[in-house]
Amino acid sequence: MIFQHFNLLSSRTVSENIALPLELDRNNKADINRKVNELLKIVGLEDKAHDYPRSLSGGQKQRVAIARALANDPYLLLCDEATSALDPATTQSILQLLRDINQRLGITILLITHEMEVIKTVCNHVAVIDKGKLLAKGTLSEIISNKENPIIKQFLNSGVMTIPQELNKKLQKEPQEGLFPLIEVEVNEKISVEEVLSIVYDQYKIPYKILKADVEYLGESNFGKLLLQLQGEEEENQQAIYHFNQNKIQNTVRGYA
Numbered sequence: 001m002i003f004q005h006f007n008l009l010s011s012r013t014v015s016e017n018i019a020l021p022l023e024l025d026r027n028n029k030a031d032i033n034r035k036v037n038e039l040l041k042i043v044g045l046e047d048k049a050h051d052y053p054r055s056l057s058g059g060q061k062q063r064v065a066i067a068r069a070l071a072n073d074p075y076l077l078l079c080d081e082a083t084s085a086l087d088p089a090t091t092q093s094i095l096q097l098l099r100d101i102n103q104r105l106g107i108t109i110l111l112i113t114h115e116m117e118v119i120k121t122v123c124n125h126v127a128v129i130d131k132g133k134l135l136a137k138g139t140l141s142e143i144i145s146n147k148e149n150p151i152i153k154q155f156l157n158s159g160v161m162t163i164p165q166e167l168n169k170k171l172q173k174e175p176q177e178g179l180f181p182l183i184e185v186e187v188n189e190k191i192s193v194e195e196v197l198s199i200v201y202d203q204y205k206i207p208y209k210i211l212k213a214d215v216e217y218l219g220e221s222n223f224g225k226l227l228l229q230l231q232g233e234e235e236e237n238q239q240a241i242y243h244f245n246q247n248k249i250q251n252t253v254r255g256y257a
Contacts, residue, residue: 002069004081006061008053014064015040015049021071039067043097059090066097070105077101079111083118095121120216128152141189144223161212161227163254171255179256180231182211183241186250189221196226196249204240206232229257 008017015036022032040046043063053061062082069077079098083091099122102109113119119126119140127137130151136143143152161184163171172179187193193215200206208228215224230237244251 002062002065002077002079002082004084006053006058006065006085008061008064008068010053013050013052014045014056017053017064018067018071021068025072035071036067039070042070042101043067057090058086059093062086062090062094063097066094066101070101070107075107077107077109079109079113081112081114084113084115091118092121098122141221141223144188161214161225163227164211167211167229167257171257173255175234175256180229181237181241181256182254183228183230184252184254185226185228185244187215187222187224187226189223191249192222193226196228199243200228200230200240204232204236204243206230206236206240208232227254 009020012020018036018039019032022035027035036049037046040049043066045060045063045067048056048060048064053064056064062085066077066082077098082098083094086094095118098109098111101107102122109122111118111123123140125138126140126143128135128143128151135151162168163182167182171182175181185196187196193213197208200208208230210226211229212227213224215222215226217223230240232240241251241253243249
């Protein structure tokens with residue numbers, strides 16, 4: 001198990017903390033030293049072997065805790081909020097280490113977290129649990145595309161996109177002559193950014209501007225939103241929006257500018 005707050009023994013050096021499970025398992029000293037040296041290389045702390053926890057950064061302490069958890073060659077690592085006590089940059093380095101351990105050593109990792117970015121970075125399969133109840137489970141793509149449950153929606157932070165300030169000043173709620181619609185379009189594993197733009201330009205010949213894009217790629221699928229200004233004739237713009245609606249491509253007209 002990898003704990004949120006490291007749980008290292010302050011009276012032991014880095015090497016001695018990693019060796020503890022092996023000592024409790026009554027391994028001989030030569031095997032313990034060999035294993036500790038291997039684990040120090042895996043977590044990148046060879047030069048900290050004789051240091052005490054008080055001299056380490058938070059990220060280094062968590063690396064020691066990960067090495068200690070690997071000492072007895074587990075088939076499963078349980079990570080309890082393993083990055084929540086770390087700054088963003090250190091969090092990324094620890095997640096990269098966990099991903100490397102998963103792929104290189106073939107160890108399954110069960111990771112408990114409240115941070116969607118952590119899930120997006122390292123997880124293959126996800127279970128969403130709220131108040132002891134299993135709300136959803138599936139691949140990362142399946143969970144991200146599930147917007148119906150309010151808990152999942154909250155984690156995905158799928159609120160409306162902000163409109164650039166200059167356009168927002170002159171934004172009108174109703175269509176007027178000389179103004180073009182601002183449309184927010186959702187992309188997912190069923191509809192890609194390229195397909196949305198192809199519908200607008202190739203199919204309906206509508207000039208457009210991409211005002212904002214918040215899109216992530218997970219595997220071969222994209223997830224997120226585009227904010228477009230359709231700059232065609234009114235009838236052409238309406239035809240494109242009608243096409244989106246007919247094909248269940250989630251979209252919202254935010255106004256006209």
